[in-house]
Amino acid sequence: MKKCLLFFLSVMIIMLSGCRQKTVDLGNNISFRAEQNIAYGQDADQKMDLYIPEKTGDTNNVFIIIHGGGWRGGRKSQLTSFTFDLMKKFPDRVFVNLEYRLASTIRFALPDQTDDIRTAMNFIEKKLNTKPKYILLGNSAGGHLSMFYAYHDDREKKVKAVVNIVGPADLNDPGFKNYDDYSYVEKHLINPKIVESKLSLMDFGSPVHWITPASAPTLSYYGTADHVVPVSQKKILDSALVQNKVYHESYEFNGNHVGWEQPPHASFLVGKIEDFLKKVDKK
DSSP states (O other): OOHHHHHHHHHHHHHHHHHHHHEEESTTEEEEEEEEEESSSSSSSSSSEEEEESOOOEEEEEEEEOOTTTTOOOOOGGGGGHHHHHHOOTEEEEEEEEOOOOOOOOOOOOOOHHHHHHHHHHHHHHHHOOOOOOEEETHHHHHHHHHIIIIIOOTTTTTEEEEEEOOOOOOOOOTGGTTTTTTHHHSSOOGGGSSOOOOHHHTTOGGGOOOOOOSSSEEEETTOOOOOOHHHHHHHHHHHHHHHTOEEEEEESSOOGGGSSSTTTTHHHHHHHHHHHHHHHHH
């Protein structure tokens, strides 16, 4: 009994020590000050993990990481490991791993989730006392939200670039209509009150519908065996970006919807993001 009690107390001490930990050490003299589960709004889902370089950092460029999960599921913890991989590659940048209000059959994804991105940006700017440019990076639904915010909602042109990982770009794509939850997308993704009468809900919710020559540079990554968001989305997105002369890059990996996270696909993507942002910086 005494051994069990001592073991329990040891575990509690470790857990509490972990909660007080303010530094993420990634090796090679790379470390970040971490503030986790910061509330940026009143809703319980409006939380973020903030990572600030402990050495001289570039607060003029902030990565906002946006998780997937079909707009009504998923958590920021799903992308913590990938965020750390990016932090190793960009040790002087600020990173935000974002949680947002999840949708349901009684709560629409749009505009709540894009409003959350805007609210998070305003919070970051006040906290850092700066007006940074943002790299929006998301997978699946997070990729869709990253593109939709950048192309439709970013009226102040705060978004420097978009990294879209297996995100739906065209909700009307016949290939995407095979998605087993497509009826939810049709009925519950978008609040009809925010859509002009001349537009269909699926047109409004499609990032490609809002691309203009002023849209943010975009890097995309799609799986050749993805049965959720098919690789046809890549071709549709590329075509719209080419038509509007928006700088972009796109790549394919041999895998399914979550295959991008597996080696060597994730490390390939991190390298391409580094090259892509160097080119964006020169433009």
